[in-house]
Amino acid sequence: MTDISGQTVLTVNDLLALEVLRSAQVGVAAGGHRLANRVEWVHVFETPAVTGMLRGGEFLLTTGIALAGMTAAELDRLVASVARAGAAGIGLEPTHAPVEPLAQACRDHELPLLVFGRPVRFVDITHVVHERLVAGELATLRRAVSLQAQLREAAREGLGPAGLVASLGDVLEAQVLLERSDRTPIATSPEDGLDVAFLEALDRHRQRLPTALHSRPVQPGARLHVLPRRADELDLLAVDEAAFLLAVALAAQPPGEEVPSADRARLLQRLAEGRAGPVARHVVGVSCPGVAGTARPGRDRRPGGRPSCSGGDPRRGRSARDRP
Structure with missing residues (x-):
């Protein structure tokens, strides 16, 4: 599994490292510069009608039955449509079709083509890959539950806005600033201050420039700024959850603390x-x-x-x- 933009995903390059592929003497015949393509599923195809069944991220396995009688132009159109559909790549066991015509079409459309030098059972490949994918999804789900549980535990303990900000910083390994609408700080994480990278990101955000900083309004009259290490989808969901819990915590404060x-x-x-x-x-x-x-x-x-x-x-x- 490969870490891409803070997310653990399976790529074509990861497939090359699987024992079931290495034992089949797999090699890269085309699209070597696209091996970072994300693999979301493995699908066996032996018909040219495969493109209507793709939704993106599929790694396609074939023995070439559907390719044997196709002209170079027909093969080119097939590969072009597969590439447009977002397929991750093709794996060919050249039992029924030669490698080079397909390899040329894949080179023309920048689609990875892996060729097996020995017979391989496609069911073994699909089993191993799908097992990896499900394990990755389970790990993601567990992390989501853990993030939510830690934030809600901090809220239940009644630690207030400062405690929630500290908890958010810990669970996301992030720098966090909670400030009032007049930019008066309420709490930060870490408590000893924010570094230059955060301050620069905050400045870019206030200038409406692209930045890795994520900002959410927190009622009444506050705003949450977070610069996470990973910045994946789960981190953003955690920021949304924290903004909601902080709104509740601020509303529950004594009136003297609630009014700026x-x-x-x-x-x-x-x-x-x-x-x-x-x-x-x-x-x-x-x-x-x-x-x-x-x-x-x-x-x-x-x-x-x-x-x-x-x-x-x-x-x-x-x-x-x-x-x-």
């Missing part, structure tokens, strides 16, 4: 002007005990017209020097 400082200042101003609703008064009242949750215009203010946030009397909502 800039928003709190605006709420204080609205309170002073008598324009804030009861919910806003409650939020500011909790985070700033010197401000009464039932303030009215013209009352509970300092001489300068601003509410007090220090030395307040929580029972009466006024500062000590405002009391008679």
